[in-house]
Amino acid sequence: MGTGSVQKYRDLVIFGSSEMALLAWYYFTxxxxxxxxxxxxxxSYSESFADRRHxxxxxxxxxxxxxxxxxxxxxxxxxVAVGYKGFQDGKLQTLREAxxxxxxxxxxxxxxxxxxxxxxxxxxxxxxxxxxxxxxxIQPTVKIGNNVMLWSGNHIxxxxxxxxxxxxxxxxCVSGYxxxxxxxxxxxxxxxxxxxxxxxxxxxxxxASIATKKIENGSVVIGAKxxxxxxxxxxxxKLKTRYFNA
Ligand SMILES: CC(C)(COP(=O)(O)OP(=O)(O)OC[C@H]1O[C@@H](n2cnc3c(N)ncnc32)[C@H](O)[C@@H]1OP(=O)(O)O)[C@@H](O)C(=O)NCCC(=O)NCCS
Numbered sequence: 025m026g027t028g029s030v031q032k033y034r035d036l037v038i039f040g041s042s043e044m045a046l047l048a049w050y051y052f053t054x055x056x057x058x059x060x061x062x063x064x065x066x067x068s069y070s071e072s073f074a075d076r077r078h079x080x081x082x083x084x085x086x087x088x089x090x091x092x093x094x095x096x097x098x099x100x101x102x103x104v105a106v107g108y109k110g111f112q113d114g115k116l117q118t119l120r121e122a123x124x125x126x127x128x129x130x131x132x133x134x135x136x137x138x139x140x141x142x143x144x145x146x147x148x149x150x151x152x153x154x155x156x157x158x159x160x161x162i163q164p165t166v167k168i169g170n171n172v173m174l175w176s177g178n179h180i181x182x183x184x185x186x187x188x189x190x191x192x193x194x195x196x197c198v199s200g201y202x203x204x205x206x207x208x209x210x211x212x213x214x215x216x217x218x219x220x221x222x223x224x225x226x227x228x229x230x231x232a233s234i235a236t237k238k239i240e241n242g243s244v245v246i247g248a249k250x251x252x253x254x255x256x257x258x259x260x261x262k263l264k265t266r267y268f269n270a
Contacts, residue, residue: 033059039104048105064091097131124171
């Protein structure tokens with residue numbers, strides 16, 4: 025049997041050109057077998073507003089209308105790396121979802137990234153175009169849909185299902201047997217109890233603590249804010265004195 029030519033790297037086009045795209049370039053370049061060969065953005069964006077920071081990597085920024093001919097889906101994969109903005113018709117993160125469909129409809133295989141520094145198990149299922157960063161602790165039997173972003177350091181408990189286009193910021197604790205609905209956004213440090221169903225398009229703000237079993241579609245969950253006592257506050261003085269001088 026001949027050895028043939030073995031391609032060590034697969035080639036990847038990143039959709040986006042701003043901070044999210046540059047981070048995607050970094051993670052894919054340093055922690056996968058992919059080689060990023062180009063960035064792409066919508067034509068209008070590439071002509072007038074494109075952020076030129078991608079140029080420091082010496083890679084072309086190709087208008088989306090030309091990408092299929094210059095970097096055809098038969099030879100190149102794509103990863104859509106845009107931010108979580110967009111709120112339309114009751115839906116959150118509409119930009120990410122729209123660009124995911126745009127790339128998919130153009131025929132691309134949408135590459136997912138799962139950090140080598142995340143803790144995962146062999147039965148993990150992850151859909152297309154996911155971006156799962158370091159120190160996520162994803163327990164056995166978890167199912168993750170398409171276009172899901174898990175920023176660094178979350179705990180995702182066993183039997184939990186995360187549906188398409190969900191964004192989870194950092195240090196979120198999702199307990200076991202939860203279901204997180206499409207496009208829901210969960211802010212830093214939030215805590216979700218076990219057996220909780222969070223609907224679609226929910227905005228779970230930072231430090232929210234969900235102790236109920238059902239959150240309806242479109243809800244906003246607000247965490248308790250810290251009380252900040254100024255230095256001259258008698259209560260502040262009492263607390264510091266007791267705690268640090270006891
Ligand atoms: C929800 C969040 C966006 C609010 O931040 P903020 O805008 O700085 O907060 P503010 O205190 O200015 O509140 C904004 C508005 O909501 C209102 N609001 C805040 N908490 C409220 C509450 N518990 N009930 C009713 N209204 C409330 C405020 O009154 C204010 O309205 P106003 O401008 O008319 O006065 C913020 O707490 C949050 O969760 N951010 C996400 C951070 C995060 O996870 N980042 C990760 C990125 S990767």
